[in-house]
Amino acid sequence: MPSTYQLISSNVLTTTAASVTFSAIPSTYTDLVLRISAKTDRANANDGIKLLVNGSSASVYGERNVNGNGATAGSNGNANLAYGALRSGATGASTANVFSSTEVYLPNYNDATIHPFGSIQVQEDNSTTARIFATASTFNTSGAITSLTLNPETGPNFVSGSSFYLYGIKNS
Amino acid sequence: MSVAIEVNCETGVVTERPLTAEEIAANEAAAAQAAAAQHEAEVAAAAVAEAKANAEAKLAALGLTAEEIAALTK
Numbered sequence: 001m002p003s004t005y006q007l008i009s010s011n012v013l014t015t016t017a018a019s020v021t022f023s024a025i026p027s028t029y030t031d032l033v034l035r036i037s038a039k040t041d042r043a044n045a046n047d048g049i050k051l052l053v054n055g056s057s058a059s060v061y062g063e064r065n066v067n068g069n070g071a072t073a074g075s076n077g078n079a080n081l082a083y084g085a086l087r088s089g090a091t092g093a094s095t096a097n098v099f100s101s102t103e104v105y106l107p108n109y110n111d112a113t114i115h116p117f118g119s120i121q122v123q124e125d126n127s128t129t130a131r132i133f134a135t136a137s138t139f140n141t142s143g144a145i146t147s148l149t150l151n152p153e154t155g156p157n158f159v160s161g162s163s164f165y166l167y168g169i170k171n172s
Numbered sequence: 173m174s175v176a177i178e179v180n181c182e183t184g185v186v187t188e189r190p191l192t193a194e195e196i197a198a199n200e201a202a203a204a205q206a207a208a209a210q211h212e213a214e215v216a217a218a219a220v221a222e223a224k225a226n227a228e229a230k231l232a233a234l235g236l237t238a239e240e241i242a243a244l245t246k
Contacts, residue, residue: 008181009181010179011179017174017175018176018191019191020177020178021179024181024183044207048206050202072221151199152203153206154203154207155199166179
């Protein structure tokens with residue numbers, strides 16, 4: 001049976017870092033999956049992760065999300081963002097040694113068309129008001145995806161121990 | 173010192189370099205903008221919550237039970 005879900009590359013931080021980039025992503029897969037366990041050094045609660053596709057910070061990203069924190073639920077949409085917004089991250093104000101989890105699915109990343117991607121972000125904070133976001137996003141530029149860059153939305157850094165894994169999915 | 177890490181998926185080589193002054197300035201500007209946007213969202217959410225509490229208090233003053241108010245807000 002062929003292995004259809006393969007680790008392409010990973011990085012576990014041993015120091016703080018302002019960004020992590022997966023470059024030269026091979027075109028040999030059908031879809032990509034990005035799994036992140038991260039925390040930023042922002043002093044206040046809540047931070048997000050910025051996803052830059054092919055290094056682009058042009059205003060070509062859009063999103064629709066639903067979210068909840070155990071007390072209130074919401075939804076919102078944004079267009080013309082300068083990055084893919086992965087929300088609900090743990091920070092320096094979160095419970096010690098607790099990181100938030102994010103998974104991003106990027107289908108058909110080799111297609112030379114506008115790229116949709118979906119993501120789930122969970123803030124694990126041993127708290128009744130920890131948040132979850134489910135987000136549908138688009139990267140409105142054509143061309144295959146060859147690199148993915150992750151930055152804290154506020155940070156400015158990911159803390160040591162944050163981990164980033166990029167997987168490739170094959171359809172056979 | 174802030175660093176940027178690049179993982180080359182083809183070669184497996186991991187490169188770590190210090191951020192340039194331009195990158196640091198851009199990150200600081202983006203962080204300030206994100207923090208301002210988050211604060212704005214939190215203020216808006218607090219205003220909605222306060223308005224909801226006020227409305228529920230007024231409904232209670234009119235004689236509605238807690239169950240009736242809850243039914244209205246579902």
